[in-house]
Amino acid sequence: MATLREIRRRITSIKNIEQVTDAMRVVAAARLRRAQENITATRPYAEKLNTILGHLISQMNVEEKALTHPLLEEREVKHVCIISVSGDRGLCGSFNSNVIRTTTERIQHYEETGADVTLICIGRRTQEHFDRRGYDITDSYINIFRQLEFQTAVDVVQEFEHLYIDKTIDKVEVIYNNFKSAILQTVLIEQLLPLEPIEPEGDTLFLDYIYEPGQVELFEMLLHKDLNMQMWKVLLDSNAAEQAARMAAMENATQKAKELIDELILQRNRARQTQITTEISEIVSGAAALEG
């Protein structure tokens, strides 16, 4: 059995750990709030962009709708680009490992069908994991979540978009943690390219615009903007999910530390009791010996 002093030392160190985890929980909670605000701030832009795109498609005539835009073109899938989005840091439960596991499974899945896979890693965790294991990494982005900028999403899109148009890759997927709520995050696989066809907006009251440049050019530009927007949403979602996961993990850790401290206090009291009993019996027996 541990000595009284050892138990006391353990109690102190666990109390310190508890303080650290609790502070991390508070920080994660604050960052989560900011991340959620960012998600909300994007919504009007995204909705407006969709409306405009819908208007435009509803005004385009049939031949133009069937237009084979390079980003809509479906090809036989031989080369796949997977964008794997994790965080830069650990201590957030299964947030990073879930992405890594799903990505690995997905790569296997494609390799079984005979396609090769190249990766774009976002976040230090996936980058380090896949780099160490010798996977083919086209590009990686590290430390972008501390100060998230829309430009990062634009850069990522530009990277895979030109590979897609060059036909170096035939399909682009993103794997990330979707932020459902503060307590629920799920790993999602979403297809970015080829783009899914978009339905026209059913707005009959809408009058036609005049266009500059032409409809087709505008359509292409809007598709591109929409892609940037999708990538941006992924980054925002993943960021919020990371903070939420960290908050939950740190809350658990703090809870566990509390339980451990309670248990150790019991042990400590028992040890102290034993020590006192021993001391008393020593004194009593000493006194008895003197009297004798």
Added chain:
Amino acid sequence: MQNRSFHLEIRTPEKLIYEGDVTSVNAPGMEGNFQILYGHIPFLTALDVGEIRVNESSDTPRSIATSGGVFEVLRTGVTALVETAEWSSDIDVSRAENARDRAQEQLAEDSPDLNRPRAEAALARAQNRIKVANNS
């Protein structure tokens, strides 16, 4: 005089930049700069890297540096969806100059793994920010 102002909204994916009633707005279209006044017919266009000028009344107009986007005119108002936007008064000129110098260096080096379109776009954005900041 009648009310000759209309509603203008300028948004980036990150935030709302401007919302309010204006008498005119100038914007950098892909095919040249243009101005929108009250009563313009529905119009959809793409914006290039450049300067948006917002005119609220007869006062001096306020400028925004933008990296391009979509510009929509409807009967109900005007919306600009731009990917980046900064008020001229908020532009950090030294940061923009650093970005410009960095982009120029990269383009001059011309190393094989240089992403040329990205560097060129970065250069254009930095130059535009410097220009807009100096004009006001």
